Amino acid sequence: MNKISALTKPKTIEIDISRIRYVLEQGNRESHWLKKLSDQQLTQEILKITQIKRFIEKGQGDLSFRAKILSNFDATVKAFNLDVCSDDVEFLWNPRSAKPPQGYQEFNDIQSQWAQSIINLAGSSSNLRYRAWRKRQVARCKSQVFQGDETQHFPVSFELNKGCSVGCWFCGVAAPSLGDIFLYTAENAQLWQEILVLMKQTLGDAAGAGFCYCATDPLDNPDYEKFLTDFHAILGVFPQTTTAQPLKDPERTRSLLKLSLEKGCLLNRFSIISLKLLERLHAEFTPEDLAFVGLVLQNPESGLPKSISGKARERAQRQAEKEDKAINDDHSGTTACVTGFLINMVDQSVKLISPCNASDRWPLGYQIYAQGTFSNAADLGLFMSAAIDQYMQIEVKDSDRLRFRPDLQYESLSDGFQLSTRFFKHKFRHADHIKQLGEILLPGNKTVAEILHLFNICGVPSGQIRKSINLMFSQGVFDDEPIT
Numbered sequence: 001m002n003k004i005s006a007l008t009k010p011k012t013i014e015i016d017i018s019r020i021r022y023v024l025e026q027g028n029r030e031s032h033w034l035k036k037l038s039d040q041q042l043t044q045e046i047l048k049i050t051q052i053k054r055f056i057e058k059g060q061g062d063l064s065f066r067a068k069i070l071s072n073f074d075a076t077v078k079a080f081n082l083d084v085c086s087d088d089v090e091f092l093w094n095p096r097s098a099k100p101p102q103g104y105q106e107f108n109d110i111q112s113q114w115a116q117s118i119i120n121l122a123g124s125s126s127n128l129r130y131r132a133w134r135k136r137q138v139a140r141c142k143s144q145v146f147q148g149d150e151t152q153h154f155p156v157s158f159e160l161n162k163g164c165s166v167g168c169w170f171c172g173v174a175a176p177s178l179g180d181i182f183l184y185t186a187e188n189a190q191l192w193q194e195i196l197v198l199m200k201q202t203l204g205d206a207a208g209a210g211f212c213y214c215a216t217d218p219l220d221n222p223d224y225e226k227f228l229t230d231f232h233a234i235l236g237v238f239p240q241t242t243t244a245q246p247l248k249d250p251e252r253t254r255s256l257l258k259l260s261l262e263k264g265c266l267l268n269r270f271s272i273i274s275l276k277l278l279e280r281l282h283a284e285f286t287p288e289d290l291a292f293v294g295l296v297l298q299n300p301e302s303g304l305p306k307s308i309s310g311k312a313r314e315r316a317q318r319q320a321e322k323e324d325k326a327i328n329d330d331h332s333g334t335t336a337c338v339t340g341f342l343i344n345m346v347d348q349s350v351k352l353i354s355p356c357n358a359s360d361r362w363p364l365g366y367q368i369y370a371q372g373t374f375s376n377a378a379d380l381g382l383f384m385s386a387a388i389d390q391y392m393q394i395e396v397k398d399s400d401r402l403r404f405r406p407d408l409q410y411e412s413l414s415d416g417f418q419l420s421t422r423f424f425k426h427k428f429r430h431a432d433h434i435k436q437l438g439e440i441l442l443p444g445n446k447t448v449a450e451i452l453h454l455f456n457i458c459g460v461p462s463g464q465i466r467k468s469i470n471l472m473f474s475q476g477v478f479d480d481e482p483i484t
């Protein structure tokens, strides 16, 4: 069996190459690149790919590394113990004339395809009400949320702790300090498993696109891996992990990465909150150890912009008050990525949420449609059913009073109308009645039944108008911001 051994230090995860091949094949069974490589060649490719990956991490995380590379490439890669040549990375600064090495590109493509398969899973719920609602939320975010194209919409997130021990100043969901932890006791394990079964019954296989953290760091929970193993056994997917504590217990991190790969999870993420942490991480883990880990470089030197939500918002608010100004929410954005159920297992609370731009009303970057508590899985099931019934209708009802979202700009067109934001234009045109329908909808004071009646008087069949209204409904242009 070929094992990948470290280039820079003896300690490594030692995942066998056949396992790596297997999980990569799960990402893309058709990859010609993968098929043509022997195990030995694949080992060499992984070594090269992970060296390039590390080079990029250093460049993105540390401006001074970039400056050194530009002034003396060879001396810098040597000093940082990297095994890359300038040809391998030229594509980074010369993307028009240089291409990434094929293996690097193929490896990244496979990871991206795997990540996309989880997103596709999230959108494929067998619960048609949830599916239609999620689709509307995706469409709403696309035109409403800053960088809403990149916002993900996973169906469920479980918090296995109350709060978080890390205390990032920018925490987009304003996690409080770490409180209680949901340990894997016999009683808790039973509740957990029953809830996972409930998720599968309610949302179908799409529940497997969920994950087990939000305003929590997973590694604060000593039993995190046990919960993930149940998740995988019941929902068929080993959930992705994002942690800011990869160095809290490096051996545990190694075991988690190994377990994760064994169960077919191709991408975990480490959140890097300081340059020192990046340097320590690179000293502790070989490039190959982190082959299937994306670094989220949150350290100030990386220049990665933060959404103005949660704690970053509180800080921006203090600053704005000092300057006697208000926060400009035009680019507040969000870090939220759940369009579905956010469940805290410690206090047994549940919310139905969806991402939005952080604002005074929704400072955590998600809007809350419904919330409650539960004492067992059956209770949670009742909450979910009621929330699905109330908020996730597939089509408009006659009694719905329709109003365009207030953030949309209405503009009449010769054959219809458009609703726009800075990010996207929803166009409705090419049908005889569309222009008139837009004008009737614009004041926002009529029910569906009233609108149908108006058209009926002019002899336009209800079915035609209803179809047009439902098309608009599916694009998330009607205001459904929760009133609570």
Ligand code: SF4
Binding pocket: 164, 165, 166, 167, 168, 170, 171, 172, 173, 174, 175, 214, 215, 216, 217, 243, 244
């Ligand atoms: S960003 Fe993540 S790790 Fe940091 S405080 Fe918030 S929940 Fe914890």
